Amino acid sequence: MVDFGRVQKELQECNKDINVSGISVNPKSDNLTSLIGTIPGPIGTPYEGGTFKIDIDLPDGYPFEPPRMKFATKVWHPNISSQSGAICLDILKDQWSPALTLKVALLSIQALLSAPQPNDPQDAVVAQQYLKDYQTFASTAHYWTESFAKTSSLGIEEKVQKLVEMGFPEGLVRSTLEVVDGDENLALEKLCSG
Amino acid sequence: MDSEDDMHDANDVDSYEEDYYSGDAMYSDDDDDAGYEFLDNDSDDSDDALVSRQQKNYTILKEDDIRQRQEDDITRISAVLSISRDSACMLLRRFNWSVSNVHEAWFANEDKVRKAVGLLDKTDIKPPKAGEVACGICFESYPLDKISTAACGHPFCNTCWTAYISTSINDGPGCLTLRCAIPSCGAAVGVDMVNMLASDEEKKKYRRYLLRSYIEDNRKTKWCPAPGCDCAIEFDLGSGSYDVTCHCSYSFCWNCTEEAHRPVDCETVSKWIMKNSAESENMNWILANSKPCPKCKRPIEKNQGCMHMTCNPPCKYEFCWLCLGQWSDHGERTGGFYACNRYESAKQEGAYDESERRREMAKNSLERYTHYYERWATNQSSRQKALADLHQMQTVHLAKLSEKQCQPETQLKFIIEAWLQIVECRRVLKWTYAYGYYLPEQEHAKRQLHQCAEKELHTYLNEDASQDEFNNFRTKLAGLTSVTRNYFENLVRALENGLSDVDAHGASSKTSSSKNAAGTSKGKGGKGKASSKGGAASRNDDSTGWSCDQCTYMNPKTVTSCQMCHTSR
Numbered sequence: 001m002v003d004f005g006r007v008q009k010e011l012q013e014c015n016k017d018i019n020v021s022g023i024s025v026n027p028k029s030d031n032l033t034s035l036i037g038t039i040p041g042p043i044g045t046p047y048e049g050g051t052f053k054i055d056i057d058l059p060d061g062y063p064f065e066p067p068r069m070k071f072a073t074k075v076w077h078p079n080i081s082s083q084s085g086a087i088c089l090d091i092l093k094d095q096w097s098p099a100l101t102l103k104v105a106l107l108s109i110q111a112l113l114s115a116p117q118p119n120d121p122q123d124a125v126v127a128q129q130y131l132k133d134y135q136t137f138a139s140t141a142h143y144w145t146e147s148f149a150k151t152s153s154l155g156i157e158e159k160v161q162k163l164v165e166m167g168f169p170e171g172l173v174r175s176t177l178e179v180v181d182g183d184e185n186l187a188l189e190k191l192c193s194g
Numbered sequence: 195m196d197s198e199d200d201m202h203d204a205n206d207v208d209s210y211e212e213d214y215y216s217g218d219a220m221y222s223d224d225d226d227d228a229g230y231e232f233l234d235n236d237s238d239d240s241d242d243a244l245v246s247r248q249q250k251n252y253t254i255l256k257e258d259d260i261r262q263r264q265e266d267d268i269t270r271i272s273a274v275l276s277i278s279r280d281s282a283c284m285l286l287r288r289f290n291w292s293v294s295n296v297h298e299a300w301f302a303n304e305d306k307v308r309k310a311v312g313l314l315d316k317t318d319i320k321p322p323k324a325g326e327v328a329c330g331i332c333f334e335s336y337p338l339d340k341i342s343t344a345a346c347g348h349p350f351c352n353t354c355w356t357a358y359i360s361t362s363i364n365d366g367p368g369c370l371t372l373r374c375a376i377p378s379c380g381a382a383v384g385v386d387m388v389n390m391l392a393s394d395e396e397k398k399k400y401r402r403y404l405l406r407s408y409i410e411d412n413r414k415t416k417w418c419p420a421p422g423c424d425c426a427i428e429f430d431l432g433s434g435s436y437d438v439t440c441h442c443s444y445s446f447c448w449n450c451t452e453e454a455h456r457p458v459d460c461e462t463v464s465k466w467i468m469k470n471s472a473e474s475e476n477m478n479w480i481l482a483n484s485k486p487c488p489k490c491k492r493p494i495e496k497n498q499g500c501m502h503m504t505c506n507p508p509c510k511y512e513f514c515w516l517c518l519g520q521w522s523d524h525g526e527r528t529g530g531f532y533a534c535n536r537y538e539s540a541k542q543e544g545a546y547d548e549s550e551r552r553r554e555m556a557k558n559s560l561e562r563y564t565h566y567y568e569r570w571a572t573n574q575s576s577r578q579k580a581l582a583d584l585h586q587m588q589t590v591h592l593a594k595l596s597e598k599q600c601q602p603e604t605q606l607k608f609i610i611e612a613w614l615q616i617v618e619c620r621r622v623l624k625w626t627y628a629y630g631y632y633l634p635e636q637e638h639a640k641r642q643l644h645q646c647a648e649k650e651l652h653t654y655l656n657e658d659a660s661q662d663e664f665n666n667f668r669t670k671l672a673g674l675t676s677v678t679r680n681y682f683e684n685l686v687r688a689l690e691n692g693l694s695d696v697d698a699h700g701a702s703s704k705t706s707s708s709k710n711a712a713g714t715s716k717g718k719g720g721k722g723k724a725s726s727k728g729g730a731a732s733r734n735d736d737s738t739g740w741s742c743d744q745c746t747y748m749n750p751k752t753v754t755s756c757q758m759c760h761t762s763r
Contacts, residue, residue, distance in 0.1 A: 005334070010333075061357075061361055064360075064361035081498075095377065097376070098331045098354065098358055099331060099377065118530075119500075119502070119525075119531050121531055121532065122498070122500075127500070127530075127532065131530060
């Protein structure tokens with residue numbers, strides 16, 4: 001059974017300093033076992049300016065078993081599958097410890113974005129490119145960031161505007177949009193029902 | 195076959211004694227007594243032969259023995275190094291339960307060993323004197339009595355500790371190297387904490403893993419592979435034959451843990467078993483999609499990621515998926531993580547053509563294989579029958595016989611001994627077919643050996659018939675048992691010594707089998723009529739084939755005369 005007390009504490013803790021870290025974790029739905037994390041692309045990397053969403057699934061044994069995380073946003077990185085978003089990171093596997101938190105895991109993923117480890121790759125094609133032709137790698141990664149990690153945030157202000165005009169409070173609109181991954185119609189449905 | 199019989203008879207008288215002594219020269223130790231008994235017709239007991247049947251180069255350990263040894267080792271280390279039993283246990287586990295290795299490493303560099311095992315000398319964390327402490331896992335605050343710490347002093351509440359330990363135990367034997375939950379800490383969590391915080395079932399599991407570790411991590415011990423058997427075998431490395439027999443009466447090869455297979459070597463056996471495997475479809479899949487870990491041999495499937503593989507704990511061996519070499523030898527030089535130069539160059543040199551060749555060979559030799567397999571399998575089923583008969587003899591007939599002959603059952607051990615010999619012979623015969631399959635050029639000589647050997651068996655079939663001349667019969671049976679044993683030892687050694695020796699030993703085996711033929715005819719004379727009671731009678735109703743009354747060979751249903759000795763059904 002997931003320790004929901006702890007998860008709640010973690011969410012509070014994490015969202016407290018969201019302005020400093022830029023990292024947030026929010027529940028996807030009512031139950032606290034599936035969450036969505038957001039990390040900003042690290043400055044000075046091809047990922048700069050992008051906002052990356054990460055699907056988080058908490059197994060029954062959490063926090064004694066590692067959370068299951070994968071990128072929901074497509075990303076071009078040697079340790080992240082360009083197909084499935086699977087992440088090759090030791091603390092999400094055998095190096096997990098219950099003393100770690102979701103925020104620490106997300107911070108590690110952010111660190112992974114700044115410092116790829118092509119010697120232990122998840123995506124061999126990307127890793128090969130990273131090692132043999134860094135220039136092409138960097139521009140591909142940048143292009144992916146522009147195409148996938150920014151689109152939703154580009155249009156999001158307009159969507160927020162639209163929904164606020166319908167009479168919903170802005171804070172609620174933003175968080176709802178985040179939960180449904182920026183889908184305007186779904187957000188409206190949710191706002192109306194809840 | 196017949197002509198060979200004649201030859202044996204002709205040789206009977208002359209070669210008898212001579213052979214006996216030549217046999218003696220080869221076995222100057224154990225078998226003398228039994229042999230002389232046979233010669234002198236003066237044996238009142240075959241127990242000597244029984245006891246000295248094998249000189250053991252191994253020890254069978256029951257669960258209690260294992261625990262005792264483990265406890266003794268822990269006590270010794272704990273006393274010599276003046277550390278707690280808990281720490282001693284972790285140290286020993288780390289050094290594969292070798293007391294001498296622990297001593298060596300400890301006295302060479304105690305700090306290094308302490309660090310590697312996680313035995314902290316001092317802690318940087320000051321224990322709070324009173325009040326509440328926040329648990330490092332659930333982040334709730336608890337009074338001190340609800341908080342526990344390992345040697346490092348990192349505080350976690352008892353509930354979290356219990357869950358932490360239980361997760362680890364249910365994850366497998368990796369729990370034996372459990373550390374403090376703070377990733378940078380590394381303080382070991384030992385059996386004391388487990389006993390304090392885990393549930394009874396998990397404690398039991400943990401103890402089980404600890405026991406298994408004692409056997410499995412130790413180079414000199416292995417579990418008996420028989421299902422349901424809890425014994426382990428300690429083997430004196432570098433001493434002769436690998437065949438060992440457990441208390442549960444299962445015989446296996448200590449080296450490859452397959453069923454005992456002298457005179458065939460382990461590699462041949464594994465090839466043969468793989469070939470015969472009824473699960474060949476599964477096997478094909480495993481072969482095609484997995485590779486065995488180069489260290490612990492567990493099959494590993496690679497489903498994603500790079501060529502850098504790490505085996506499951508406790509093995510944790512890191513290797514290159516392509517060339518199976520150690521990963522630490524790899525890097526940029528060898529083509530990085532997704533390729534391997536070593537593999538490529540070795541492949542070009544043809545080092546990996548083996549599997550290709552084998553496939554081709556298998557196709558060509560299917561027919562030959564069938565020939566050998568059928569014989570291997572019939573010997574196998576004959577052996578099963580013999581085992582069943584032996585069991586029946588032990589449970590039913592022996593008591594009856596004992597009553598009839600007014601002899602204590604202990605005096606009838608020789609009958610059991612004879613049955614055991616039959617079972618053993620069947621086993622050897624069975625494996626000679628696997629041997630023969632992989633050594634085509636020796637086929638002819640081998641067949642002769644088979645045929646000679648087959649004949650040894652038939653004398654035992656009728657052993658429970660000779661109630662009239664019981665004592666006479668016993669003498670002869672005991673003698674025959676030992677003679678057959680000698681003969682099979684000869685055969686086995688000849689085969690083990692390899693091809694060059696086969697011809698020479700083949701000749702001596704032949705003469706020694708002529709001696710056996712002498713024994714055979716005597717045996718027949720002694721028992722007079724051959725009634726087939728018990729097991730023998732039940733043999734022929736088998737739907738898969740029929741067992742020859744003369745030599746016990748299991749023939750297919752379709753033939754009317756025995757394929758081995760040509761006796762008609």
